[in-house]
Amino acid sequence: MVRTLSGYIGKYKTASVLSVLFVLGEAAMDILLPFVMAKLIDQGISSGDLGAVCRYGALMFLCAVFALIFGIGGGRCASRASSGFASNLRDAMYVSIQNFSFSNIDKYSTAGLITRLTTDVTNVQNAYQMIIRMTMRSPAMLILALCMTISISPRLSLIFLAAALFLGCVLTYVLTHATKAFSRVFVKYDDLNARVQENVTGIRVVKSFVREEYEIGRFQKSLDEIYQLFVRAETFVCTNFPIMMITVYTCIIAISWNGAHEIVAGRLTTGELTSLFTYTMNILISLMFLSMAFVMISMSVASGRRIAEVLNEIPSIRRPDDPVFEVPDGSVDFCHVRFSYGKRRTPVDWDDPEAVRKYHQKQKLKEDVRQGRISQKEAEKLDPDIMGTGWEKKYVLTGIDLHIRSGETIGIIGGTGSSKSSLVSLIPRLYDASDGEVRVGGRDVREYDLKTLRDAVGMVLQKNTLFSGTIYDNLRWGNEHATAEECREACRLACADEFIRSFPEGYETWLEQGGTNVSGGQRQRICIARALLKKPKILILDDSTSAVDTATDAAIRKAFRESIPDTTKFIISQRISGVKDADRILVLDEGRISGFGTHEELLETNEIYRSVAAVQSEGAGDFDQTAGRRD
Numbered sequence: 001m002v003r004t005l006s007g008y009i010g011k012y013k014t015a016s017v018l019s020v021l022f023v024l025g026e027a028a029m030d031i032l033l034p035f036v037m038a039k040l041i042d043q044g045i046s047s048g049d050l051g052a053v054c055r056y057g058a059l060m061f062l063c064a065v066f067a068l069i070f071g072i073g074g075g076r077c078a079s080r081a082s083s084g085f086a087s088n089l090r091d092a093m094y095v096s097i098q099n100f101s102f103s104n105i106d107k108y109s110t111a112g113l114i115t116r117l118t119t120d121v122t123n124v125q126n127a128y129q130m131i132i133r134m135t136m137r138s139p140a141m142l143i144l145a146l147c148m149t150i151s152i153s154p155r156l157s158l159i160f161l162a163a164a165l166f167l168g169c170v171l172t173y174v175l176t177h178a179t180k181a182f183s184r185v186f187v188k189y190d191d192l193n194a195r196v197q198e199n200v201t202g203i204r205v206v207k208s209f210v211r212e213e214y215e216i217g218r219f220q221k222s223l224d225e226i227y228q229l230f231v232r233a234e235t236f237v238c239t240n241f242p243i244m245m246i247t248v249y250t251c252i253i254a255i256s257w258n259g260a261h262e263i264v265a266g267r268l269t270t271g272e273l274t275s276l277f278t279y280t281m282n283i284l285i286s287l288m289f290l291s292m293a294f295v296m297i298s299m300s301v302a303s304g305r306r307i308a309e310v311l312n313e314i315p316s317i318r319r320p321d322d323p324v325f326e327v328p329d330g331s332v333d334f335c336h337v338r339f340s341y342g343k344r345r346t347p348v349d350w351d352d353p354e355a356v357r358k359y360h361q362k363q364k365l366k367e368d369v370r371q372g373r374i375s376q377k378e379a380e381k382l383d384p385d386i387m388g389t390g391w392e393k394k395y396v397l398t399g400i401d402l403h404i405r406s407g408e409t410i411g412i413i414g415g416t417g418s419s420k421s422s423l424v425s426l427i428p429r430l431y432d433a434s435d436g437e438v439r440v441g442g443r444d445v446r447e448y449d450l451k452t453l454r455d456a457v458g459m460v461l462q463k464n465t466l467f468s469g470t471i472y473d474n475l476r477w478g479n480e481h482a483t484a485e486e487c488r489e490a491c492r493l494a495c496a497d498e499f500i501r502s503f504p505e506g507y508e509t510w511l512e513q514g515g516t517n518v519s520g521g522q523r524q525r526i527c528i529a530r531a532l533l534k535k536p537k538i539l540i541l542d543d544s545t546s547a548v549d550t551a552t553d554a555a556i557r558k559a560f561r562e563s564i565p566d567t568t569k570f571i572i573s574q575r576i577s578g579v580k581d582a583d584r585i586l587v588l589d590e591g592r593i594s595g596f597g598t599h600e601e602l603l604e605t606n607e608i609y610r611s612v613a614a615v616q617s618e619g620a621g622d623f624d625q626t627a628g629r630r631d
């Protein structure tokens, strides 16, 4: 983890090094001060030498000024270095997330990713600042103060040594236990954020079902869990401070007692005893800061791990070494395809040493792949589950063999969960088939450059999103150079032009996040137009007209037939009317092909198709024979 994260300090290395140097300079001045003060007492005040008092007094003033300059310089450099480091981490995580494939995304929750990008990075930023300031300053002070006490009185310095050893053991104990406890806290933070996100995005549903009380209860339960875990973690941490104080006061008493004897015996001067007390305070402060830094570090270890996980995540969609940059036509072939979604990420059980060992081993391997020390194939040989997906044996698609000519219109129909969306998601490589081959334009999709392939496949996802911006902005996601006329033409095909023009601001109408200020059917039509602007060779509409009335749905299909005859079209629908005029219709049943043919052929040969057509011709029911529209 440290190796992964430290790579992102980048151009802030100089600020970090400068900060350390300043801090060390400041520590040296702090140590020098009591030493000069002892000289001032012994050679100036005790012997009544005014010249010595002035000389040492001026030296003390100079030391104080330098300490101040070093202190300010150190502080400024440390904050520059830590803020820069945090911004590099956020940037790198964001880039990494953008490169995630769908199956990578499936492994993380949205809320989890947000916590990692915000709270976790802030924790690491604070810890980094602590590391370059306190963990450099405090040990330096500690060592220098110990050296000074040894030079003043080797006998008395044994007291410090014993105390430092004892505290070292206490800190190690606290650190190991607190880190474990904090790891659990952050997992719960993800849950809490997930609750908030789910609640806020679904607030309309929550209100319409009057589920506020229930939601508040769930939220409080999450809060309660975090509270318990924090109390547990802090219990370890808070033992730290009293133990340290007791140790230091014991030190002061022991030094006072033994120091008095040493003075009587003539082995120590008053000035030296005074400086010994100052060094005791120095050591006390160093230890205090050190323990605080350790607490922060222990908190940030958990955060650092979570950040490293995202940074080391290997995109499961591999780019080909020698990619093809042209898709010749829109033909699609599925050859003996089987497909299974990967497993979700299971949280690590930090109490199980074997699980922790495996976790670290996997992270190290991923880091090696990312930094090019080992190829992904070699890593997969060492750990077949390196992608963390661990193929489950539950295949959602089996025995898929289909050959679709360029320009054909294919209707896909099947019950809920019959894998219609899964099937089409293999065409633009949103997921890779587990077995077999998916071909576009006669070539395996894995041979294409990803951008080339996805540009050739226009897909309107079942759960589609619009982004905040004008309608034009949203449409130009399909083609950033599209002219206003091209945008309007695409909207005419998708039957969206008419309603957009009826808005007071027309195509300049501002869409809210997620497109919440347009109706479900309007949103779907804008999404279709956006996909059309790509001028794709293959167009996939995944239940994209479910919220559009039947007449408009038919008009959209007619426009497609007439205006883009060469584009291969896949139309997923719950309604027989949505697919019946397709060239061929695919009937899916629990991930298998149940029938493939024209409307008339299927009516004759396919039992499922026939019964659904019968139910729907009676005027109600979708494929699952449940009435009503789906959005």
Ligand SMILES: Nc1ncnc2c1ncn2[C@@H]1O[C@H](COP(=O)(O)OP(=O)(O)OP(=O)(O)O)[C@@H](O)[C@H]1O
Pocket: 106, 341, 342, 396, 414, 415, 416, 417, 418, 419, 420, 421, 422, 423, 462, 543
């Ligand atoms: N991201 C995912 N991770 C794991 N399993 C998934 C994922 N998406 C879908 N599934 C599972 O795959 C199966 C097929 O889902 P799919 O979405 O392809 O069905 P569908 O035919 O499109 O259904 P619908 O008509 O409701 O859209 C289901 O059993 C579903 O639970």
Ligand SMILES: [Mg+2]
Pocket: 420, 421, 422, 462, 542, 543
């Ligand atoms: Mg679906």
